[in-house]
Amino acid sequence: MKKYEFIDHTADLGLEIYGKDLKELxxxxxxxxxxxxxxxxxxxxxxxxxxxVDGEDLEQLMVTWLGELLYLHDVQGSLFKRFEIEEIGxxxxxxxxxxxxxxxxxxxVKTEIKAVTYHQIKVRxxxxxxxxxxxxxx
Amino acid sequence: xxxxxxxxxxxxxxxxxxxxxxxKTGKMKTDGVIYADEKMLEDIRNDQSLLQVTxxxxxxxxxxxxxxxxxxxxxxxxxxxxxxxxxxxEGVVSPGGVGYDINCGVRLMRSGLTRSDIEDKIGALVDTxxxxxxxxxxxxxxxxxxxxxxxxKVLLNGAEWxxxxxxxxxxxxxHIEERGCLQNADPxxxxxxxxxxxAAQLGTLGSGNHFVEIGFVSDIYDQELAKALGLEEDQxxxxxxxxxxxxxxxxxxxxxxxxxxxxxxxxxxxxxxxxCCAPVDSEEGRRYLGAMACAANYAFANRQVITHxxxxxxxxxxxxxxxxxxxxxxxxxxxxxxxxxxxxxxxEKKKLCVHRKGATRAFPPHHPDVPGDYRLAGxxxxxxxxxxxxSYVMVGTERAFKETFGSTCHGAGRVMxxxxxxxxxxxxxxxxxxxxxxxxxxxxxKTTIAEEMPEAxxxxxxxxxxxxNAGIGRxxxxxxxxGLIKG
Numbered sequence: 001m002k003k004y005e006f007i008d009h010t011a012d013l014g015l016e017i018y019g020k021d022l023k024e025l026x027x028x029x030x031x032x033x034x035x036x037x038x039x040x041x042x043x044x045x046x047x048x049x050x051x052x053v054d055g056e057d058l059e060q061l062m063v064t065w066l067g068e069l070l071y072l073h074d075v076q077g078s079l080f081k082r083f084e085i086e087e088i089g090x091x092x093x094x095x096x097x098x099x100x101x102x103x104x105x106x107x108x109v110k111t112e113i114k115a116v117t118y119h120q121i122k123v124r125x126x127x128x129x130x131x132x133x134x135x136x137x138x
Numbered sequence: 139x140x141x142x143x144x145x146x147x148x149x150x151x152x153x154x155x156x157x158x159x160x161x162k163t164g165k166m167k168t169d170g171v172i173y174a175d176e177k178m179l180e181d182i183r184n185d186q187s188l189l190q191v192t193x194x195x196x197x198x199x200x201x202x203x204x205x206x207x208x209x210x211x212x213x214x215x216x217x218x219x220x221x222x223x224x225x226x227x228e229g230v231v232s233p234g235g236v237g238y239d240i241n242c243g244v245r246l247m248r249s250g251l252t253r254s255d256i257e258d259k260i261g262a263l264v265d266t267x268x269x270x271x272x273x274x275x276x277x278x279x280x281x282x283x284x285x286x287x288x289x290x291k292v293l294l295n296g297a298e299w300x301x302x303x304x305x306x307x308x309x310x311x312x313h314i315e316e317r318g319c320l321q322n323a324d325p326x327x328x329x330x331x332x333x334x335x336x337a338a339q340l341g342t343l344g345s346g347n348h349f350v351e352i353g354f355v356s357d358i359y360d361q362e363l364a365k366a367l368g369l370e371e372d373q374x375x376x377x378x379x380x381x382x383x384x385x386x387x388x389x390x391x392x393x394x395x396x397x398x399x400x401x402x403x404x405x406x407x408x409x410x411x412x413x414c415c416a417p418v419d420s421e422e423g424r425r426y427l428g429a430m431a432c433a434a435n436y437a438f439a440n441r442q443v444i445t446h447x448x449x450x451x452x453x454x455x456x457x458x459x460x461x462x463x464x465x466x467x468x469x470x471x472x473x474x475x476x477x478x479x480x481x482x483x484x485x486e487k488k489k490l491c492v493h494r495k496g497a498t499r500a501f502p503p504h505h506p507d508v509p510g511d512y513r514l515a516g517x518x519x520x521x522x523x524x525x526x527x528x529s530y531v532m533v534g535t536e537r538a539f540k541e542t543f544g545s546t547c548h549g550a551g552r553v554m555x556x557x558x559x560x561x562x563x564x565x566x567x568x569x570x571x572x573x574x575x576x577x578x579x580x581x582x583x584k585t586t587i588a589e590e591m592p593e594a595x596x597x598x599x600x601x602x603x604x605x606x607n608a609g610i611g612r613x614x615x616x617x618x619x620x621g622l623i624k625g
Contacts (some may be wrong), residue, residue, distance in 0.1 A: 008555040009212065059411075060398065067391055074384045075334050077276045102275050109275045110585050111556075112345035112625070115238040115387045118394060119214030119412040135214060137238045137387075138346055138556065 001129065004032035009135060013111075017132040022058075023085040025123070025130040026065060026093060030083035033066050034099075036111050036136065037073065043081045043107065045098040054092040058123040062132055065093060066116040077102035113138055148188050150179070156608035160188065165407065166195040171203040173542075175604055178208055181553070181596075190217040193409040197222070199229025199417075201483055201490055205542055207497050208604040209551035209596070213237070215412030218496035221545045223481065224418060226489055230406065231423045232415035233397060233430070235493035236476050238390045240430055241437035242381030243472040244520040245314070245445065246531065248367075250464035251374040251456070253354040256620070260352065262455050264578045264621040267350055270447045273343040273625040274582030282341045282443065289337055290325040296435030297470075300442035306449075306467075310442065312509050314470040315499060318438040320431035320477070327429040328385075329392045336385030336436055341443040345583050345625035347590060348380040349525065350448060356528065357616040363533055366515035367468055369615050376452075376465065377529060377617070378444050379522055380625075381474065382437035389433045393426045418491045427476065427491075434475060441470060468531075469509075469518035473498045473548040481543050492543045500534030500546040500611050508534075519611055521602055523550045525579060525624070526572055526592030529617045530602045537609035546611040550598035556589040563588035581624035590624060 007014035015032045019025030034040060053068050055061035072078045080099035087094040102109070114137040122133040151159045153171070158179060160170035170191040174182060182188060187210045194216055195204035201223045210219035215234030224230055256263060272278050284292065292299045297311055297318025311317050325333075343350065355373045358364045369375075382389075400416040401408055408414060416422035449465045456463065476493045483490070501508050501517040508517045516533035523529045538544050554562065568591045572579050581587050605611040 006557065008557055013556065056398065060395070064395070071331055071335065071388070073275075075331075075338075104274075104276070109583060111589075112275070112583070114346075115391055117214040117238075117412060118398070118414070119234075119410065121411060137214065 003028040012138045013136045015134045015136065017134065019130045022088050022130055025132055026062070026085050026088060027083040029062060029066060029132060029134065030069055030080065030097065033069055034080050036113060038079050038107055038109050040081045043079045044100045045082055046100045047078070048096055048098045049078065051095045051097055052092070056091065058090055059121045061091065061093060062123050062134060063116050063118055063121060066134065069097065070113055070116060079107060111138060148192060156604050160192055162195065166192055167198070168195050168200050169203050170195055170206065172206045172210065173604055173608055173610060174208045178600060178604065182210055185212040187212045187217040190215070191220065193413060194220060194222050196407065196409055197224070197230050197232070197413065197415060198406060199225040201225050201229065202543065205545070207545070207547040208601045209496065209547045209549055211551045213495060215410055216493065216495045219547065219551065220495045221493065221497045221542055223490040223492045223543045226418050226478070226491060229418055229491060230415035231418045231426055231476055231491050232413055232493065233390045233393045233426060234412045234414065235495055236390065236430060237474040237495050238387045239381040239474055240386035240389060241434035241472045242474045243437060243441065243470060244377060244379045244522055245441050245470035246468045246520050247376045247445065247448070247465045248369060248468055249374040249376070250462055252372045253374060253620070256352070256374055256456070259455055260578050260621040263352060263451065264580050264623060266451045266455050267448065268580045268623045270451045271343055271350060271444055271623065272341065273345065273623065277582070278338045278342055284337050284340055286333065289333060292340060292439045293325040293328060293432035293435050294323050295319055296438035297442040300439045305443045305446035310445070310467045313467045314438060315472055318442065318470065320434045322428055323431035323435050324428035325432055327425050328389060328432045332385050332388035332392065335388050336383065339383040339385065340436065340440055341447070342383060343380050343444065343623070343625045344383050345586060348625045349622050350444065351377045351525070351619050351622035353377065353529065353617040353619045355615050356618040359613040359615060363515050363612065363614045366512060367518055367531065367614060368466065369531065375617050376448055377520065377522060378441050378448065380440055380444065382433040383440065385436050386433035389429045393429060396422055397426070430476060434472065438470070469520065471498050471520055479543070490543065494545050496548045497545045498548045499544055500532070500538045501544045502534050502536040502539045505539070516612070519546055521547060521549060521598060523598030524592040524595035525590060525619055525622055526575060526577060528598065530598060530613060531615045531617065532602065532605070532611040532613055535609055535612055538611055542610055546605050547601050550595040550601060552594055553596050554594040559591055559594035560585055560588045562593070563591055577619050578621040579624065583625065586624050
């Protein structure tokens, strides 16, 4: 099964994310976000970080999860490549994420993301999988 | 003439060659009005932006029409190029009506140099700008660090803070929308996260479509107005386009989250979550406006600091002093903002909350908010185009003040998605192609230049001509790029 796809949006970029369960869906969403930002093959797993976020529902939880990862990238220059969701409910999740800090000359940043938007946000269970759509403001 | 829009079944009526109406239906509280010519309208129908114009018309307390400028395209919640004004008692304020990059805006400087003075130095100028003005991840200058106390002063005082620190002059402040400072800023309403994101990003350009561009005046459309703005043919100009960086994005994000709750609390029905809002006259509304003002002030300070470094760069490379350079600020405009302004509604003066999302204020001659030296000309309006073609300088008009709450377009607008642009650029060197057209460009981002290639944008001339012909702004001059840095 595909983990995620990028969908065209005139000014920005949409993510279509898949997972066999919620845990995998959110993990794949994290990976998709950083695939937009950088070349993940250049990123080592030398650092880990605990991330805890909440939201009113699954859709808000998706935005706050990706928003938190983006915040850590913006403030600390973190690039994450592996995401382990340890606990997830409708309103909160706990995760450990692995990666390293941005090093000029070593990493190339492909695209800077301004924000994770609520526009047309979707988190849905289909027959045998979960899907989510997220639009990023670039 | 009635034209049915088959894609979204949105009915559009022609008002005149440059104005189109979407009549109020269903839950819309007012009509939508779109400024475009017939050819543009065909493109506009291809995305969801017309639906977004109708969505904005759902919001409570909207005054006049839900407006869209000719550079309209699909945004989140509000369309980019959208203008909507709300009553202060019955109406709402929406972070999605401003956007993530609060007070993203443009400023333009004129100079005492002509094109031929810098032609052989453009490479050195661009390289030095690239060194002196940080962009890209984590890029910031060591000589500008903000501790928490200083950062809060930036949020309170905007461009004035920068001038007090020696970045620019008192005269610059006279030539910035709102003198570079929104008065209702309250830093206590800005989250810890936003403050942290802002701490290391003041004086940075950011990425995407942000730039510093050296150009020259290639065409003058109105000699008298050009003279009033201090512009003449072949004169070198410098344009800066950036906003409030991570601080503004976080403020928007924080308050969208709050307003998702308040929309339910106040019983506001939303066709899209991103349109979430609160009454202007509510605790949540006031708090957002106070935090938004902080982000707006941060953006004003950001452009002011960058301006200072542009001046230093020019002095350094041209080896001449500020008196000969005469890098004076013409004007600085916001194009993502919500402001409390006085307008005339049905013959009565009324204060309104005007949202401009990808739209520029365009106040007419004699308006008290227009700087004294432009009082007869009208407020300068700066419309950047793509990096390969040209940008425009316009002035505001009385008709804009009456019809669009004193607002006009803000830029070219994309025609190609970023991914399509990258694909179209494959196997080509956009840097080389631009060089062949006499334009030197540098960027940190590997893909930025491909994403921003000229053909990814509409021709800004079409956009500007609609506004000019509709009387919503008057063309003054056209600028052509010579060299630029991109984020």
